[in-house]
Amino acid sequence: MIAIISNGDYTARVQLPVERKQLAGALSYLGANHTSDYEIKYNEETDKGLFFTLECRGIVENAIAKALPNGFRFNTFNDTMALMNNLPYVNRREFENTVKVEGLASYEQLNRMLTEAYPQSVTTKYYCPLTVRVHGTDSWGDVDEDGYEEDAEFAARHEDVIRQRMIDYNAIDENNMADYFHGNNGVSEKLRSAEWGFERRNGELYGCITVQTAGPLTEDEEQDLKEWITGQNSDGLGEGFEQREIYFEGGHRGAFMYVSLWSPDDDYFVDNQDEFEDRLMNQGMTMGGM
Numbered sequence: 001m002i003a004i005i006s007n008g009d010y011t012a013r014v015q016l017p018v019e020r021k022q023l024a025g026a027l028s029y030l031g032a033n034h035t036s037d038y039e040i041k042y043n044e045e046t047d048k049g050l051f052f053t054l055e056c057r058g059i060v061e062n063a064i065a066k067a068l069p070n071g072f073r074f075n076t077f078n079d080t081m082a083l084m085n086n087l088p089y090v091n092r093r094e095f096e097n098t099v100k101v102e103g104l105a106s107y108e109q110l111n112r113m114l115t116e117a118y119p120q121s122v123t124t125k126y127y128c129p130l131t132v133r134v135h136g137t138d139s140w141g142d143v144d145e146d147g148y149e150e151d152a153e154f155a156a157r158h159e160d161v162i163r164q165r166m167i168d169y170n171a172i173d174e175n176n177m178a179d180y181f182h183g184n185n186g187v188s189e190k191l192r193s194a195e196w197g198f199e200r201r202n203g204e205l206y207g208c209i210t211v212q213t214a215g216p217l218t219e220d221e222e223q224d225l226k227e228w229i230t231g232q233n234s235d236g237l238g239e240g241f242e243q244r245e246i247y248f249e250g251g252h253r254g255a256f257m258y259v260s261l262w263s264p265d266d267d268y269f270v271d272n273q274d275e276f277e278d279r280l281m282n283q284g285m286t287m288g289g290m
Helices: 020-029 058-067 074-085 089-102 107-117 152-157 159-172 185-190 219-235 237-241 273-288
Strands: 002-007 010-015 050-055 121-128 131-135 148-150 191-201 204-214 256-260
Touching (some): 058 107, 089 107, 121 219, 131 152, 152 159, 152 204, 159 191, 185 191, 185 204, 185 219
Antiparallel strands (some): 121 204
16 A cells, blocks of 8 residues: 655655655655654645545555545554554455455454454473583683583573673664564564573573564474574574673683583474473483483
């Protein structure tokens, strides 16, 4: 759907939904450079002479335009179009088919239908082991290049500094990691966010990736998501993070560590919550039987 924004004899066309930066460019062309100029209304001029109309294609877009009352605010309508645009494919087709058959009586009905069509957010945690390598310095300040490997219990004892280092690292790039997913279309449509962090379990520290999706994933979709997480741990975010020195209290002569969320070992894993609980239970049974 195209929004045609007018100011006197000048017009600008923007594809909906439109990002704020693009909208700012269109308004600048129309001579509107103040924040208050963003209060554009549908088929009704503001005191600055601005208003917008709609160019529609197809039954659904025309039904939406007819349901929109004069004077409706542009920003609110743009948010509504973003909500519709972000619907998973199947949900959007069902919504459009309903509109084609039943039509739309009002904007309130449109908003209610979109809200009901949007799947509930599902939060799932994925866990992976950590690899920790500690490097010390001698009395001359020279770093031990080889270092030595520590275990997950050691990492748990220094959870606070490891967690803070990840927060600092993520602050460098404010983009949602989900934006970097490329692959299975089903996952792309459902994936809302992916946040890397850590969680302590049974006295050990593990990598914990918290994922939000629009509805549950299928088995194939989850497998593709796990492969993407593994790739991020080895080559993406994880590779960048593991190159950051993490200094910790109690380290001999300014010792520091590198923490990786990946290893080439055959026993490396990325588990969902149920799989991880089973793994911990089996580990407990194995230790108990020793």
